[in-house]
Amino acid sequence: MHRTALAATTVVLATALTACGGSGSGSSSSEEASAPKDPAKVSGTITVLTNRTDQVQDGTLKGYAARFNKIYPHVKVKFQGITDYEGDVKIRMNSENYGDVLSIPASVPLKQYPDFFSPLGAAKELSRKYDFTDHATVDGKVYGIANIGTANGFVYNKAVWKKAGITQWPKTPAAFLDALQAIKSKTGATPYYTNYHDGWPLTNWGNALGSPSCDPAANDKLATTKEPWAKGQDLHVVDTLLHDIVHRKLSEADPTTTNWENSKTLIGTGKIGTMWLGSWAVVQMRNAAKKAGHDPEDIGFMPFPAQHDGKFCSVVRPDYQYAVNKHSAHKDAARAWLDWYIDKSGDARATLSISSVKSAPLPGILQPFQEQGTKLIHLGYGKNALVDEIDKASEVGLNAQDYPQHLIDVARGTAGGDLDGALAELNKKWSEAQGTLG
DSSP: OHHHHHHHHHHHHHHHHHHHHHHOOSSOTTSOOOOOSOGGGOOEEEEEEESOHHHHHTSHHHHHHHHHHTTOTTEEEEEEEOTTHHHHHHHHTTSSOSOSEEEOOTTSOGGGHHHHBOOOEEHHHHHHHBSOGGGGEETTEEOOEESEEEEEEEEEEHHHHHHTTOOSOOSSHHHHHHHHHHHHHHSSSEEEOOOTTTOGGGGGGGGGTTTTTTOTTHHHHTTTOSOTTSTTSHHHHHHHHHHHHHHTTOBOSOGGGOOHHHHHHHHHTTSEEEEEEEGGGHHHHHHHHHHTTSOGGGEEEEOOSOEETTEEEEEEEEOOEEEEBTTOSOHHHHHHHHHHHHHTSOHHHHTTOEESBTTSOOOGGGHHHHHTTOEEEOOOOTTHHHHHHHHHHHTOOTTSSHHHHHHHHHHHTSSSSOHHHHHHHHHHHHHHHHHHHO
16 A cells, blocks of 8 residues: 555656646746856845755854855845755646755656756866766756765764764674664663654665665666665665664654654764764754753764775765756846855855865764775766666655655564565566666
8 A cells, every 4th residue: 555655646746747847938948047247237036945944943044145145235035944845845846936946856857857947057067166966967967066965874872882882883784783782772772763754864775875885886787787676786785774773673663753853852862872864964963962961072973884895885975956946037146046055155064064066175074984994985877867767667766755664664564565575576666667668
């Protein structure tokens, strides 16, 4: 029943996006949102859609806008923080009213970017300055630029792990599970927190692709690998670990009651030990710890528990990529904000993240990675359009929350079947979609 509902949702979404892209009455997507040359001539009110509700609430974005206005005094920037960003924005994209600047939802197929967003420039030029442009390039044009890249790993409370007697990063999934068991046995903390209810944090599990194998071609290989969940493949290793954490009762008792905002305080105060997220999350957990009177330095970051040639590997991926709505009435103002926010705001540095600007230094949170020789790898995305098509046709949803949620449901016994059956079904869907697409 769960999988039928998922399939229906995917089909409806694909239909809605295609219809929206084909029937828009606004400006053409071929009209480039060019970077303005004279700030004094740029004017208008723009709306920025953001998933960073915390930055809306604490005034961070308002502060950025004030600094932006010192350069662009005639542009008014309004922010809309959206908690269920993926769900709400994909609905808004059935109209032309989806802000002037927005983070591209994961549900939008790469090939449909020109239907919704204005090109920002030639990939050949923008790739010299920014990382990750290949993730949003269609026919040689870039439609989205990431503010930050994020290394992927486990945010953890070092004090909790130390209390459980673990001072070294686990090198295998089995050792990681043993570590969580020690936390459960020796401390009062919940070893792992899924963030199942909010859903979107679970999408980060797909970002572990490439870490077990340390293979930059891991994403492109999905285009030709008929069974990506076969034993030994990265997705088998990753999804088995998620399943086993829950199946062995090393996570919260009822995942349907999790709360993202509360999880920051829970890990900051040592009530939970570990969460799989990106390096971007560390500063939020540290802030929560400090606010609750705990040591923010207790929050650390470790790579996926697997080694290749004796080294840990962490895939560096872009966070949301920012785009300009093709229907925006103020594209010059929208592009001005997009460029200033990424290049000048200092947001990447403030959030201890990896700036997409190639000349920027690495954040201090990744110093332990450097000290232990962890490899930071960038996946190749030369075949990403095909991988994306297969993913959509298969209705797997590699970057959607439904897929890991289903694995958790299987693990906790609220969905039928077992892990082997769930992975076999994923392999079947993937291989059939490959065959359909030729």
